[in-house]
Amino acid sequence: MDSGIGDRGREEAVFTSLPTDFAPVQVGTSELKEALTTLWLHIPPRVATTRAPLHIGRGLTLASTPWRGELCQSDLAQSYEHFCERRGTLGDCLTLFEDGPRLQADDKRSIALALAVGPALEGVNAEVRAMLDPTRVLATLSFTITAYMALLLAPEPVTKGATAVFSVLMWGYLGWEFFDLLRAYARLYDDAPRASTFAELRDIGEKFGRVIGPNSVRVLVVVATAAIGQTATLVSKGPNPPGLGQASRTVQLNTGLRLMDAATGAERVIVSVNEGTLRAVLPITAMAMTAPNGGSESSSNAEPAAPNGENHLPRKHRAFKSFDAFKNAMGSAGEGKAWHHIVEQRRINAERFGAEAIHNTENVIAINKLKHDAISAYYSTKSRDTEGMVVREWLRAKSYEEQRTFGLMILRRFGVLP
Template sequence: MVLSEESARATTFAELREAGERFGQRIGPNSVRILVMVGTAAIGETAALMSRAPNLPGFANASLRGVQHGGVRVLGAAAGTERVIVSVAEGTIRVVLPANALAMSGGEPRQNPSPSKTDKTSKEGRLLSNGHRAFKSFKDFKDYMGKAGEGKQWHHIIEQHRGNVERFGHEALHNTENVIALDKNVHEEISAFYSSRQDAAGGMVVREWLRNQSYEQQRAFGLKTLKRFGVIL
């Protein structure tokens, strides 16, 4: 999208060539190759991913690691869901499986937890493999984490609007990696920035411009914005 926008604004061949060179430096030839293959495999229904994924380079190793480190059989988990999100950033492929992927991919049937255990899990969220904790809603997050602190407010690095919820799911937004405590004044300044028109967003309102960006792009922009307003994570 950035390449397309910069190309459209170019008025000379030199400007057009510079836009192409910046694109090549950022995405790299290997990432292009991966992007095309993953896009081909994942587009459409989950069945397309299931039939083509084993042919992707490195898929066998990735599947083995999934079983060893998380007990997740990737294709088995994917078979139980209508949608699998696949994204690529800096040469890394991220596959977002449903929250109950571990249960769906297990070799043996599992008993339904008792109501008390279910309630406890809901309140405490879900512990992720990276040590962070994810929740089904922002309310559940706040119930578990409590207040952000004196003079502070909770801030979503990747915003929690409806479009992002539909694209990425609640747990991808309401987790301890994406939601951080900021000073109230800084949080309000960042919110105002997201509501303003900026050249970096092609003259659009920042949050409107971000709506069509990938999960990784939105996070990278969010972290860059935090740094711009003096927040050090």
């Protein structure tokens, strides 16, 4: 590779909005049954602990004299113990009492989620029971899904690493249902800690399952199982999860990208649940991956390139790791003009969203220098727009999309945009 191209590849990336206007992949019960059995044979599930499960009744006897809240906890814990017994495991089958005898908020979320995804696993119990404890499988899946979904719903929902892979795969499988899933889980996340009985947790879990539907539950289980086995290794060397080929073709048709190249190559994924948007920072080489014989050959199961090598990724923008790199590539803003960041180039924004989300050709535009200076001054004032707070301070806790929407509004107010 030419050294100049190599330097450019390290400095430049692609910042893009990922479309969600396509239908989800359909995963049937029989496909799920066959695929999960194969996957679990190749990659035994990991659990959060290797210690023997704590027997709930014994754990509760260690507590002090119960008051009303602890009585509710005791009833809930006993119902949870009966749930574990019905699944063939005595004691703490979901390993929730590792941190003490009381069910915490996250423990209740795990129970509700297990009750939501459990029915999808019933059909494979017979196949795995002789080799693996299906309750441990449920515990591992519940732990994995809870961890990933909590990261996606965090106050600063920017994903990196394995969570980015999980996010992109869920997007590729679910399309427009991806945000239905996130919103449904947000309700479960809020409701489960307030539950005081096992029946309430069951109702919350079943409501989650009804809202997203059985197909999305199956997709969630499939992707979580792949995540347990480290997705990139699983897909390149192990059996493919059901529907991966269809998901890859759908993504390629809508974006020109290969799904696994996007999933494993994404540096960051910005998830804005309220706005229903998904943005990704991809390596510049991801664009070449769609050309015939020009992409990654890491997977023997890779999908063919887009027809005629066409790359139709919508709303893709050149992105850079610094403002200096942006200016070196784009040059001067022009006589009497200045480069203006719609989402401001504050350090906190670069840390939250990544430098490429700030220094890219969507977010940085050339505007009249006097108007740029006036807008910058406005951002340092207190405003009725921002509840009397300094504009920059008010914006600092907002999502990327909220900051961008506000920035565009201000550009219109100052006459920069029509």
